[in-house]
Amino acid sequence: MGKYFTINELCHSATAKARNIPNVAGETETANLHLLIDKVLDPVREIHGSPILVNSGFRCRQLNTLIKGAKNSQHITGEAADITTGSQEENKALFDKIRESNIPFDQLIDESDYSWIHISYSNRHRRQILHL
Numbered sequence: 214m215g216k217y218f219t220i221n222e223l224c225h226s227a228t229a230k231a232r233n234i235p236n237v238a239g240e241t242e243t244a245n246l247h248l249l250i251d252k253v254l255d256p257v258r259e260i261h262g263s264p265i266l267v268n269s270g271f272r273c274r275q276l277n278t279l280i281k282g283a284k285n286s287q288h289i290t291g292e293a294a295d296i297t298t299g300s301q302e303e304n305k306a307l308f309d310k311i312r313e314s315n316i317p318f319d320q321l322i323d324e325s326d327y328s329w330i331h332i333s334y335s336n337r338h339r340r341q342i343l344h345l
Contacts, residue, residue: 215250217258223250223270223294228280238271242291245335246271249292253334256316261298261307268329269295292319293333301327312342 214220220238223246229236238246249270258265272280272288287293298304304327311321311332322331323344 215247215255217264218250218254218267220246220250222267223291225267226269226272226276229273229276232276232279234273234276234279236271236273236276238291242271242289245291249294249334253316253318253332254294254296256314257296257307257311257332260310260314260316263298265296265298265307267294267296287320287333287335290335292335293331295324295329295331297329304328304330 220243224236224238226234226236254265269288270293271291272282272286274289277286277289282288298307305323308321308323308327308330311318311330317334317338319333319335319337319339320331320341320343324331325345
């Protein structure tokens with residue numbers, strides 16, 4: 214368990230619950246979620262200085278297909294989370310703080326004009342920044 218985030222929080226999905234889809238991370242995915250929390254999400258929370266909400270973390274393949282996620286989504290492997298501060302303005306400010314930090318993210322994506330931020334962690338450490 215991380216300082217601010219839990220595996221249960223990162224596996225929660227209202228869509229999965231409503232559709233009776235068991236969105237349960239396996240051993241490898243759980244290990245990846247721990248790394249995501251320790252290396253990226255907890256440090257992001259620290260630089261933000263106040264709570265951050267996880268819109269989407271781990272997604273089993275069935276859930277990812279249902280919501281039309283990318284076939285190779287890092288959410289499937291437990292390497293990604295979509296986060297928000299609650300406002301586009303604050304999301305943009307947080308995005309800029311993350312980009313300027315030394316947090317070892319793999320991808321940092323501004324989704325829909327900062328409606329939320331996609332952030333991932335993997336051993337690739339690409340520090341890839343995208344605006345979708």
